[in-house]
Amino acid sequence: MKQDSSVPRVEIRINECKGCHLCIAACPKKVLEPSGCFNNQGYNYAKYKGEGCIGCGICFYSCPEPGAITVYKKEN
Amino acid sequence: MSTNPNILCKSKAFYDEFTRKGVDDVITTHYCPGCGHGILHKMIAESIMDLGVQDKTILISPVGCSVFAYYYFDTGNVQVAHGRAPAVATGVKRSRPGSIVISYQGDGDLAAIGTAEIIHAANRGESMTVFFVNNAIYGMTGGQMAPTTTIGQKTATTPYGRKVENEGYPIKMSELISNLDAPVFVERVSLADVPNRNKTRAVVKKALQNQVEGKGFSFVEVLSACPSGLKMSPVQTNEWVKATLHNIFPIKNFRDNTATAQSSFKKDASSNKEEVLKALNLLDQTTDYKPSVDKSKFADQNVRLAGFGGQGILSAGSTLSVLAMYEGLETTWIPSYGPEMRGGTSNCHVRVSNKRIGSPLVETPNVLIAMNGPSLEKFESIVKKDGVIIVNSSIIDKKVSRKDVKVYYVPLTQISTDLGVPAAQSVAGLAAYLAATKVIPVEKLEYVVHKSLKRKELADKNISIIRKVAEHVGGQ
Numbered sequence: 189m190k191q192d193s194s195v196p197r198v199e200i201r202i203n204e205c206k207g208c209h210l211c212i213a214a215c216p217k218k219v220l221e222p223s224g225c226f227n228n229q230g231y232n233y234a235k236y237k238g239e240g241c242i243g244c245g246i247c248f249y250s251c252p253e254p255g256a257i258t259v260y261k262k263e264n
Numbered sequence: 265m266s267t268n269p270n271i272l273c274k275s276k277a278f279y280d281e282f283t284r285k286g287v288d289d290v291i292t293t294h295y296c297p298g299c300g301h302g303i304l305h306k307m308i309a310e311s312i313m314d315l316g317v318q319d320k321t322i323l324i325s326p327v328g329c330s331v332f333a334y335y336y337f338d339t340g341n342v343q344v345a346h347g348r349a350p351a352v353a354t355g356v357k358r359s360r361p362g363s364i365v366i367s368y369q370g371d372g373d374l375a376a377i378g379t380a381e382i383i384h385a386a387n388r389g390e391s392m393t394v395f396f397v398n399n400a401i402y403g404m405t406g407g408q409m410a411p412t413t414t415i416g417q418k419t420a421t422t423p424y425g426r427k428v429e430n431e432g433y434p435i436k437m438s439e440l441i442s443n444l445d446a447p448v449f450v451e452r453v454s455l456a457d458v459p460n461r462n463k464t465r466a467v468v469k470k471a472l473q474n475q476v477e478g479k480g481f482s483f484v485e486v487l488s489a490c491p492s493g494l495k496m497s498p499v500q501t502n503e504w505v506k507a508t509l510h511n512i513f514p515i516k517n518f519r520d521n522t523a524t525a526q527s528s529f530k531k532d533a534s535s536n537k538e539e540v541l542k543a544l545n546l547l548d549q550t551t552d553y554k555p556s557v558d559k560s561k562f563a564d565q566n567v568r569l570a571g572f573g574g575q576g577i578l579s580a581g582s583t584l585s586v587l588a589m590y591e592g593l594e595t596t597w598i599p600s601y602g603p604e605m606r607g608g609t610s611n612c613h614v615r616v617s618n619k620r621i622g623s624p625l626v627e628t629p630n631v632l633i634a635m636n637g638p639s640l641e642k643f644e645s646i647v648k649k650d651g652v653i654i655v656n657s658s659i660i661d662k663k664v665s666r667k668d669v670k671v672y673y674v675p676l677t678q679i680s681t682d683l684g685v686p687a688a689q690s691v692a693g694l695a696a697y698l699a700a701t702k703v704i705p706v707e708k709l710e711y712v713v714h715k716s717l718k719r720k721e722l723a724d725k726n727i728s729i730i731r732k733v734a735e736h737v738g739g740q
Contacts, residue, residue: 201291203291203292204291204292206292206296206297206298207297208297208298208491208498208499209298209497209498209499210298210498210499210502213499213502214457214458216458229289229292231297243270245272246458248272248306249303249306249307249458249461249462249465250303250458250461251302251303251306252293252295252297252298252299252300252301252302252303252305252306253292253293253302254274254275254278254293254302254305254306254309254336255273255274255278255291256292257272258271258272258273258274259271259272259273260270260271261269261270261271261272262270263270
């Protein structure tokens with residue numbers, strides 16, 4: 189799926205997420221939620237609701253895993 | 265970070281894959297869900313890239329949950345013994361003054377077993393950056409009490425809660441460190457919520473920036489959540505950190521002298537040969553000595569001198585090293601002896617080479633100078649094939665049983681006593697070795713002995729002992 193680069197978004201790599209949900213607690217726009225599904229390791233990984241991300245990066249700095257979250261800010 | 269400023273993703277300061285021994289998963293860390301270590305790792309990685317110091321960063325990993333940091337950071341890495349990170353960091357920084365040294369430790373490592381190391385590294389003002397993760401519990405070993413555990417906190421080893429009467433108070437490391445004069449930057453931060461994480465990011469970068477600018481010792485204490493140890497969800501644990509730890513361990517800057525701090529790189533003490541020779545009072549004595557050894561052809565000498573305390577074993581060993589230095593060779597000398605000043609056993613390891621010497625230990629000597637019976641018994645078997653054994657036949661009745669070594673029997677104690685200086689018997693042993701092997705002319709030993717003895721009369725007696733021994737060996 190081609191992404192619109194003018195819209196900020198967050199990407200969560202399912203198998204790198206450990207389901208701690210610190211990102212969900214930290215997100216100021218409340219656009220992340222537990223997926224209700226389990227990844228390879230058995231964690232209830234977080235997922236992006238699909239809209240409303242402002243690209244602030246707060247979830248990125250709340251997540252303990254180096255590569256689980258990627259945030260695409262709005263391109264200037 | 266990626267090179268694109270519009271994308272926040274896995275830092276280039278991390279390896280692409282986290283290949284770990286015995287683990288198939290290469291995409292995630294070993295940390296538990298919600299662990300503060302991972303968050304701090306990301307901040308450190310980001311600062312390393314922002315400051316452009318990835319190629320010269322050396323991360324010292326401790327013992328504790330963060331023991332595997334070297335599997336994650338694509339930098340130089342040393343994993344060290346429990347509590348010793350600041351001591352190793354000191355050595356790394358002093359031998360590589362241009363590197364950026366990060367000493368990373370948890371509360372058990374830094375505030376319990378390694379208390380001495382951190383206090384003294386801080387007190388010396390070593391130019392390093394210390395990240396101290398305080399989560400008030402031992403995580404790796406299963407949730408035991410840490411020095412930073414709070415009063416009343418239940419842990420595996422304080423099942424009724426920590427009591428002051430029994431376990432004392434939680435130790436406040438930032439407060440302790442900031443009581444010392446040398447540290448230039450001491451701050452306590454927290455990872456418990458978004459504003460504190462933002463602050464922590466800035467402080468992590470500042471603590472590294474200080475080192476890049478050569479400002480001295482920077483210490484950052486990071487209050488962090490251990491959901492597994494605290495037996496709560498990650499979100500609840502962060503709430504607990506805020507409600508409990510923030511009150512006991514105030515979030516604040518304790519010291520910031522970075523504006524006025526001078527560059528504090530420690531000089532490499534060994535780099536200035538002149539200064540070292542001057543300190544050893546050897547400078548003016550080197551002038552009229554003419555080296556006689558062809559350095560390119562010099563065969564490594566690994567010598568053990570052994571006897572009983574009082575025979576002058578250690579001083580004879582150091583005399584050999586001094587002689588080697590006069591010849592411009594590389595040398596090491598280390599003693600091995602008991603607590604007695606007289607009596608007991610005594611031996612030393614001396615190495616002489618035309619190349620730099622890695623270890624000063626002599627485990628398989630090519631030369632053994634045995635001054636008494638037990639020494640010969642103990643070390644005869646470790647001498648290399650075709651090696652040399654000098655036997656002090658005044659004291660040792662026994663003959664060497666090996667046939668694959670060259671043996672010289674010399675009455676060293678007798679000769680030295682007859683010529684009036686019993687204390688010179690080990691120097692006599694040295695003379696026998698040089699006369700037998702000719703690795704360095706024995707006359708050169710006379711020179712060194714003459715220079716090192718202040719009383720001329722004593723020096724003359726020593727020299728006659730050396731000559732008598734050389735004659736004796738020449739006749740064998």
